């Protein structure tokens with residue numbers, strides 16, 4: 082045993098930190114969020130109709146396209162092929178742009194529960210699972226570590242927007258459930274359904290008595306600001322907190338059933354798992370979903386195929402003449418010789434001495 086292992090806290094120990102990989106710019110499987118920023122200025126004064134049309138005609142329909150307050154665009158692609166194609170774009174409607182992955186949005190959370198995982202630390206689990214797309218591991222706290230041992234439930238963050246049905250742990254397949262964050266009350270007004278940052282109340286309420294002061298300075302009788310009962314807002318006896326817990330239990334059940342139903346709809350049991358990557362930071366070998374190529378093709382081959390089908394640089398070169406021609410009055414356009422005629426005219430005399 083080396084010194085690093087002896088100083089690490091035991092699995093489930095309260096001092097054990099979540100284990101996390103550094104943020105990566107690897108292209109995730111399936112849908113992805115991308116940020117498009119202009120090198121100069123922003124998209125505020127750009128024609129939204131033609132911008133939408135040019136994105137649709139370039140990579141096909143996307144899941145969503147949104148303008149951010151910063152003036153950047155947030156786009157959610159449908160497939161890895163679309164993402165690769167977008168990431169290669171250096172300019173947009175003639176203006177230079179920077180396109181990057183919105184790293185924090187390109188992840189999905191799930192949880193696994195297995196007694197077989199209780200002897201493994203967060204860091205060891207992350208090392209074992211990173212080839213399956215896991216980027217963060219956090220064991221939930223045990224209610225009673227001494228008597229019950231470490232909590233068998235582990236919260237996992239996967240790169241990309243696709244939650245697998247299960248993870249492979251050695252010889253075990255452990256089912257993955259969607260992670261539903263437990264509802265927490267707003268710490269300003271103690272209501273459920275929004276956070277402190279989104280709270281519209283100006284004066285914070287005391288969580289102990291509901292008065293207009295800080296709970297730490299409170300010495301009045303306890304009166305819940307939510308239900309008016311003789312307890313602080315964060316007490317487990319509060320009926321409003323109990324309602325929130327009931328909602329959470331139902332939501333966990335519904336989301337799990339939905340997730341399982343999605344898994345059963347898939348034709349091949351193998352798609353239940355993430356494809357194992359040789360290194361968690363490399364783009365996964367994944368076939369583009371729109372051309373139905375064999376699954377052995379790598380992402381780079383798929384990208385090359387996509388580039389062959391519609392090379393972005395050729396398209397950019399072709400566009401300006403098209404637009405100029407459209408703007409010209411129709412009579413001038415009719416009088417111009419056709420492209421074939423123009424090309425044939427100078428070639429004629431040279432070929433014929």
Ligand SMILES: [Zn+2]
Nearest residue numbers: 267269270280
């Ligand atoms: Zn609030």
Ligand SMILES: [Zn+2]
Nearest residue numbers: 287290292299
């Ligand atoms: Zn108070």
Ligand SMILES: [Zn+2]
Nearest residue numbers: 305308310319
């Ligand atoms: Zn209450």
